[in-house]
């Protein structure tokens with residue numbers, strides 16, 4: 217595969233100190249990859265503010281798939297008190313390629329919340345990457361619409377909202393397998409090429425597109441009718457512990473749901489195990505084929521819930537919403553929108569406008 221990533225500029229020199237405050241014994245350092253301390257802090261963090269709140273497990277597997285992953289570590293007297301993950305990548309906006317830094321997993325250790333460390337991480341990241349970049353650069357991240365603390369920080373620093381994704385939950389408590397569901401690696405090279413061309417047709421004009429890097433054939437599945445592939449989807453397993461569903465009575469509702477036998481099966485040990493879907497497509501008018509594919513995957517992977525994030529401006533979004541029967545859990549509050557918040561350096565207004573006017577692509581390499 218042709219490597220046309222935009223790199224360089226000394227932004228990612230491992231070991232760089234981005235900020236030092238001797239009075240508070242604070243140091244903010246750029247690390248290549250991630251440390252065991254980082255993985256522990258991320259696993260202990262409860263994500264969210266007022267709405268859905270959850271812990272997320274097994275993220276190392278997702279980090280390990282990101283080709284150029286760095287982390288920022290904020291240490292106080294040597295102890296990790298805050299962090300941020302950063303992916304150095306290139307995205308497509310139509311025919312243009314733009315260097316982008318994807319910011320993920322901003323977290324401050326529970327005992328150090330509200331001490332200004334979140335703001336420090338966000339400000340120093342913007343200063344280092346946007347003020348320090350010699351070429352065009354976009355710094356972007358996803359923030360759940362009800363994560364008011366994190367949104368407030370992003371807005372205060374001048375990040376713009378480029379668009380949003382909405383999550384769609386699909387749930388079957390007793391999913392049925394389907395012989396027409398096939399893993400892509402079991403099929404011929406011609407089928408893989410057909411899938412790649414179909415994905416390009418669906419998503420090639422989307423903003424933030426990184427199809428060339430994020431399609432992972434080893435986790436890609438299709439539904440075939442005869443020789444024809446009518447639907448395809450990438451699926452990654454995820455594990456969350458739900459702490460609160462948000463809104464009035466969210467905790468109460470969660471507790472009640474956990475006591476309901478049929479729901480308890482979806483939350484073994486209180487954990488929501490689900491498939492995160494991406495790179496989905498189906499023939500126009502054949503949305504039920506996509507859900508048949510997902511149901512077959514649920515059956516094979518022994519889970520009952522799948523989640524797909526899509527820009528509401530994507531044609532597939534409306535079509536899937538109109539196809540109603542997505543199961544009981546699709547009605548509960550785990551589907552607040554996720555905003556795409558971005559800051560730019562050296563990027564002309566026409567490109568920024570083009571980016572905000574087209575549907576946005578959500579990459580499976582941008583874990584949320």
Ligand SMILES: CC(C)(COP(=O)(O)OP(=O)(O)OC[C@H]1O[C@@H](n2cnc3c(N)ncnc32)[C@H](O)[C@@H]1OP(=O)(O)O)[C@@H](O)C(=O)NCCC(=O)NCCS
Pocket residue numbers: 261262263264265321322323324325328329330331332333334335336358359360363364365366368369
């Ligand atoms: C988001 C997070 C990193 C902020 O870190 P923090 O160090 O507590 O935040 P700061 O002390 O720098 O405060 C930043 C702003 O958020 C506001 N804020 C902080 N905690 C808040 C709370 N519980 N409710 C409302 N606002 C809050 C502060 O008032 C401050 O705004 P101000 O400067 O205008 O007063 C931290 O809350 C966290 O780790 N949350 C859980 C993980 C998470 O959801 N991360 C975001 C992923 S997108």
